[in-house]
Amino acid sequence: MTAVHRITEATAGHHGRPVYELRGVTKxxxxxxxxxxxxxxxxxNEGGFAxxxxxxxxxxxTLLKIMAGLVPPTGGSVYLQGTPVTGTRxxxxxxxxxxxxFPWRTTIENIVLPIExxxxxxxAKAKHADALALLDLVGLxxxxxxxxxxxxxxxxxxxxxxxxxxxxxxxxxxDEPFSALDELSRDFMNMELQRICMERxxxxxLITHSIPEAVILSDVVYVMSPRPGTFVETVEIDLPRPRTxxxxxxxxxxxxxxxxxxxxxxxxxx
Ligand SMILES: Nc1ncnc2c1ncn2[C@@H]1O[C@H](COP(=O)(O)OP(=O)(O)O)[C@@H](O)[C@H]1O
Ligand SMILES: [Mg+2]
Numbered sequence: 001m002t003a004v005h006r007i008t009e010a011t012a013g014h015h016g017r018p019v020y021e022l023r024g025v026t027k028x029x030x031x032x033x034x035x036x037x038x039x040x041x042x043x044x045n046e047g048g049f050a051x052x053x054x055x056x057x058x059x060x061x062t063l064l065k066i067m068a069g070l071v072p073p074t075g076g077s078v079y080l081q082g083t084p085v086t087g088t089r090x091x092x093x094x095x096x097x098x099x100x101x102f103p104w105r106t107t108i109e110n111i112v113l114p115i116e117x118x119x120x121x122x123x124a125k126a127k128h129a130d131a132l133a134l135l136d137l138v139g140l141x142x143x144x145x146x147x148x149x150x151x152x153x154x155x156x157x158x159x160x161x162x163x164x165x166x167x168x169x170x171x172x173x174x175d176e177p178f179s180a181l182d183e184l185s186r187d188f189m190n191m192e193l194q195r196i197c198m199e200r201x202x203x204x205x206l207i208t209h210s211i212p213e214a215v216i217l218s219d220v221v222y223v224m225s226p227r228p229g230t231f232v233e234t235v236e237i238d239l240p241r242p243r244t245x246x247x248x249x250x251x252x253x254x255x256x257x258x259x260x261x262x263x264x265x266x267x268x269x270x
Pocket of ligand 2: 060061062
């Protein structure tokens with residue numbers, strides 16, 4: 001296979017300077033005496049989009065929580081912007097499978113909530129103009145005073161994107177953010193995510209179950225082994241940007257998908 005070439009971890013992604021650096025990250029959960037992660041090395045470069053794909057239960061969410069400072073690793077080190085991650089930080093934005101908006105708050109009140117928690121009500125109020133600009137960015141203009149009950153699943157996820165971006169994080173950690181959506185909405189949201197990341201030059205790290213989603217969005221895809229999770233393959237995706245959904249019918253796209261699938265299948269029987 002010529003279109004797909006392996007690269008070393010150290011050179012993954014051809015963007016700017018390293019933003020995240022993980023070395024030998026290991027995680028054992030005392031409860032159940034269970035080893036979830038085994039010596040994960042990862043470098044995320046500024047402005048790059050990386051994905052991780054792996055079987056259910058292999059430790060993907062654990063990895064993301066460690067990167068976010070929500071869970072301490074048992075071994076190894078995690079550096080963000082040159083300083084060790086020892087707890088939650090302002091320069092990290094996170095998004096999960098479910099939007100988890102508060103139903104009694106309006107869309108805009110949900111979006112400025114991280115600011116309210118961090119800096120108080122006045123600061124949150126002062127961010128309303130920024131929140132409106134973000135709503136415009138994700139195509140939710142006019143929905144600022146509606147409550148989550150009035151929003152579709154895709155709209156709620158878009159509001160969750162705004163809530164993630166309001167603190168202007170340097171990195172976006174995304175744990176299967178669109179997997180609850182139907183395929184059409186998901187394709188659309190993926191293109192939106194790409195646009196937002198390109199506009200804001202964000203560094204993104206996406207966990208997904210979908211190989212096509214990983215390939216269409218990423219500069220580099222990491223394939224994880226079953227638990228204890230570790231990276232077994234690194235695939236650089238050499239497709240031009242901006243990516244379009246049409247590219248999913250390209251021969252090269254199909255080769256990437258097959259290549260990753262082969263490694264996932266192999267990993268499942270290790
Ligand atoms: N807080 C916890 N305590 C004990 N075991 C956990 C905890 N969180 C996750 N695990 C276990 O660690 C493994 C990896 O979980 P997770 O990171 O959620 O995997 P994934 O996101 O890849 O599906 C699973 O076997 C899971 O049951
Ligand atoms: Mg998970």
